[in-house]
Amino acid sequence: MTMPIEPLDVKQLWTLVATVRERAPLVHNITNFVVMNNTANVLLALGASPAMVHSLDEVEDFVAMSQALVVNIGTLDSQQIAASKLAAMRAGTAGIPWILDPVGAGATPYRLAAARALTRLGPSVIRGNGSEILTLAQHAGQGRGVDSTQGSETALGAARLLAIDTGSVVAVTGAVDYVTDGARVVAIENGHPLMTRVTGLGCSATAVIGALLAVTPDAFTATTAALAVFGVAGELAAAQARGPGSLQVALLDVLYELTHSDFAQRLKLEKS
Numbered sequence: 063m064t065m066p067i068e069p070l071d072v073k074q075l076w077t078l079v080a081t082v083r084e085r086a087p088l089v090h091n092i093t094n095f096v097v098m099n100n101t102a103n104v105l106l107a108l109g110a111s112p113a114m115v116h117s118l119d120e121v122e123d124f125v126a127m128s129q130a131l132v133v134n135i136g137t138l139d140s141q142q143i144a145a146s147k148l149a150a151m152r153a154g155t156a157g158i159p160w161i162l163d164p165v166g167a168g169a170t171p172y173r174l175a176a177a178r179a180l181t182r183l184g185p186s187v188i189r190g191n192g193s194e195i196l197t198l199a200q201h202a203g204q205g206r207g208v209d210s211t212q213g214s215e216t217a218l219g220a221a222r223l224l225a226i227d228t229g230s231v232v233a234v235t236g237a238v239d240y241v242t243d244g245a246r247v248v249a250i251e252n253g254h255p256l257m258t259r260v261t262g263l264g265c266s267a268t269a270v271i272g273a274l275l276a277v278t279p280d281a282f283t284a285t286t287a288a289l290a291v292f293g294v295a296g297e298l299a300a301a302q303a304r305g306p307g308s309l310q311v312a313l314l315d316v317l318y319e320l321t322h323s324d325f326a327q328r329l330k331l332e333k334s
């Protein structure tokens with residue numbers, strides 16, 4: 063049974079966003095060359111402090127002084143995958159939360175293998191679009207006798223299966239954004255179709271989740287708050303945009319100036 067979110071819950075989510083603005087957490091990003099600038103500016107507009115650091119020679123030292131790590135395989139190569147694994151393992155031993163964005167998982171055997179290897183390093187959260195999450199779910203549990211064909215026909219079913227298999231919170235975005243830990247499910251119906259016409263908004267959603275992970279140990283609530291604020295901001299930005307160009311710019315301004323009342327008025331979230 064789904065229930066609309068209570069005003070108290072909305073306040074809890076907004077309080078986390080306000081905490082990002084207060085603390086300006088350092089968010090270490092190992093991400094793709096296409097979206098590096100976009101996602102850094104999205105994090106700055108939200109109130110976080112981004113750092114795009116991917117050298118094998120410094121990722122372990124850098125992640126150790128960060129409050130969260132974002133790993134995004136959009137433009138992967140062997141160097142970046144090695145650096146991502148090192149940073150993820152160091153984050154794990156240091157108790158630093160990290161999120162994986164498995165961009166294009168399944169497009170090539172190389173990319174799928176990299177994404178799967180990273181899911182096995184214990185991300186707090188995995189965020190992808192429907193096809194990426196469906197692909198990873200189809201390979202979930204292989205070798206452990208888990209029948210991954212059950213329940214992975216839909217994006218939400220796949221997200222649930224992947225969450226159970228990895229122990230991570232899984233977010234699958236699209237017309238409706240779902241967040242699940244394998245048991246609980248939250249659905250967020252904000253955003254705008256125009257967002258798919260700007261490269262890097264999925265990667266930006268992942269980066270925003272990273273910023274929220276930096277301010278609470280509760281990965282499920284952090285992911286919910288992040289996709290809620292990003293979806294509301296995307297919707298408001300699309301309402302004032304002429305097209306993808308002005309949407310991309312408007313999104314930064316909206317993230318920067320969003321208020322609790324804007325957020326509470328616009329948020330369309332159900333939990334079950």
Ligand SMILES: Nc1ncnc2c1ncn2[C@@H]1O[C@H](COP(=O)(O)OP(=O)(O)O)[C@@H](O)[C@H]1O
Nearest residue numbers: 191235236237252253254255257263264265267
């Ligand atoms: N049809 C849609 N309606 C509203 N929002 C959407 C739609 N498609 C994508 N979005 C939003 O755009 C952002 C990018 O999501 P998505 O396109 O799923 O990721 P990716 O860019 O990684 O493929 C997310 O915040 C998502 O909520």
Ligand SMILES: Cc1ncsc1CCOP(=O)(O)O
Nearest residue numbers: 094096136137262263264265
């Ligand atoms: C176009 C492109 N190519 C490799 S990574 C990338 C950006 C993908 O960004 P998003 O997943 O947010 O759409």
Ligand SMILES: [Mg+2]
Nearest residue numbers: 165191264265
């Ligand atoms: Mg993506």
